Amino acid sequence: QLQLQESGPGLVKPSETLSLTCTVSGGSISSTYYYWGWIRQPPGKGLEWIGSIYKSGNTYYNPSLKSRVTISGDTSKNQFSLKLTSVTAADTAVYYCARVTIATLDVWGQGTTVTVSS
Amino acid sequence: QSALTQPASVSGSPGQSITISCTGTSSDVGSYNLVSWYQQHPGKAPKLMIYEGTKRPSGVSNRFSGSKSGNTASLTISGLQAEDEADYYCCSYAGSSTWVFGGGTKLTVL
Numbered sequence: 302q303l304q305l306q307e308s309g310p311g312l313v314k315p316s317e318t319l320s321l322t323c324t325v326s327g328g329s330i331s332s333t334y335y336y337w338g339w340i341r342q343p344p345g346k347g348l349e350w351i352g353s354i355y356k357s358g359n360t361y362y363n364p365s366l367k368s369r370v371t372i373s374g375d376t377s378k379n380q381f382s383l384k385l386t387s388v389t390a391a392d393t394a395v396y397y398c399a400r401v402t403i404a405t406l407d408v409w410g411q412g413t414t415v416t417v418s419s
Numbered sequence: 420q421s422a423l424t425q426p427a428s429v430s431g432s433p434g435q436s437i438t439i440s441c442t443g444t445s446s447d448v449g450s451y452n453l454v455s456w457y458q459q460h461p462g463k464a465p466k467l468m469i470y471e472g473t474k475r476p477s478g479v480s481n482r483f484s485g486s487k488s489g490n491t492a493s494l495t496i497s498g499l500q501a502e503d504e505a506d507y508y509c510c511s512y513a514g515s516s517t518w519v520f521g522g523g524t525k526l527t528v529l
Contacts (some may be wrong), residue, residue, distance in 0.1 A: 336516065347422070347523040348457075348465065348508050353516065361516040364420050397464060403512055404453050404471050409464040 303328040305398050305410035313392075313417050319385040323398030323410060324378070331356045331376050336401035339372060339383045341394040342412075349394075353401050354381055388417045423448065423509055423521035430527040436497040439524045441509030442490060447519055449490040453512035456485060456494045459523075460505045468507075469494060496526070504528040 309321035323337070330337050338353035352362035354372045362370050366385070374381040385392060393416050400408040424442040431437040441454065448454055454472045457465035467476055469485040472492060482497045492511070496503055509521040 338518075340520075348510075348520040349422075350510075350518045350520060353518075355516070359516075363517070401518070405455050405467055405476075406457070406465070406510065406518075407467050407470075407476070409466075412464055 303400065303408045305400065305408060307396060307398050307410045307413040309396075309413060309415070311414055311416060313388055313415060314419050315389055315417055316387055319383070319388050319392060319415055319417070321383045321396055321398075321413065321415070322380050323382070324380050325400075326379070328400070329376075330354075330374055330379055330381055334402060336361075337374065337381045338399050338401040338406065340397045340399060340406070341392075342397070343391070343394045351383065351385075351396075390417050393417045420513060420517065420519050423511060423519055425507075425509060425521040425524045427522070428525045428527065430529055431496075431499045432529045433499050433501065435499050436495060437499060437526065438496075439494045439507055439509075439526070441492045441494070441511075441521045443492075443511050443519070444490055447511040447513040448487065448492055450514065451512045452487065454485070454487060454492040455510045456483075456492075457508045457510065458503075458505045459508065465508060499528050501528050 336353040339351040371384040395412040397412045398410045399406040456469040459465045472487045
C-alpha cells in the first residue's frame with residue numbers, strides 16, 4: 302500500500318527558505334506514469350498546486366511560484382523535496398505531497414503545517 | 420493560470436441531491452477530459468472522488484457522479500448523507516504538466 306509522509310520544520314522565519322521532504326513507501330518515485338507533487342492549503346483557504354517532478358527528474362511549477370520553488374528527487378532514499386525561498390506570512394499553510402497522474406492526485410500524505418513567523 | 424471557479428457554499432437536506440459547478444477556461448477544463456474532484460473533511464487530507472470527469476475510484480459511493488459541458492464541470496451528490504458534509508475541490512489538468520484547483524465549495528447537510 303502506497304504511503305506518503307511529509308517532514309520538515311514547522312516554523313520558518315520570513316525571508317528564509319522553507320524545506321520539506323516527502324518520503325514514499327510501498328512504491329517507487331521512479332515509477333513510470335507517475336508524477337510526484339506538492340500542494341499547499343493556507344489556513345481557511347483552498348488548495349494550490351505548487352509543482353511536480355517526474356521520474357526523469359523533469360520538474361514543473363505553478364507559474365505564480367516558479368521563481369521561488371525547486372522540487373528535487375532522491376531515488377536512493379525514495380524521497381522528493383520542496384524548497385521555497387524568500388518566504389513570507391502568505392506562505393503559511395498545510396503542505397501536502399501527493400502521487401500525481403495526468404488525471405488524478407490519488408494518494409496524499411497527511412500534510413504538514415508550516416508557519417512563517419519571526 | 421487562474422483558479423477554477425466554484426461556488427463558495429452549497430447546502431441540502433438528507434436524501435436530496437446537490438450539484439457543485441467548476442468553471443474554467445478553454446485552456447484547462449474545456450481542453451481536457453481531465454477534471455477530478457476531491458472531498459476534504461476538516462483536518463484531513465483531500466480524497467479523490469471523481470477522475471476524468473465522470474469516473475469513480477474503487478470504493479467511492481455511486482451517489483457521487485461527475486459531468487462536463489464546455490468549460491464547466493459538475494459534481495453531483497445524490498441521496499445526501501450527513502457524512503457528505505465537507506469541502507469539495509475540483510482540479511483540472513492545464514497542459515504542459517501543470518494542474519489548477521478550484522477555490523473549493525463547502526457542502527452543508529441541513
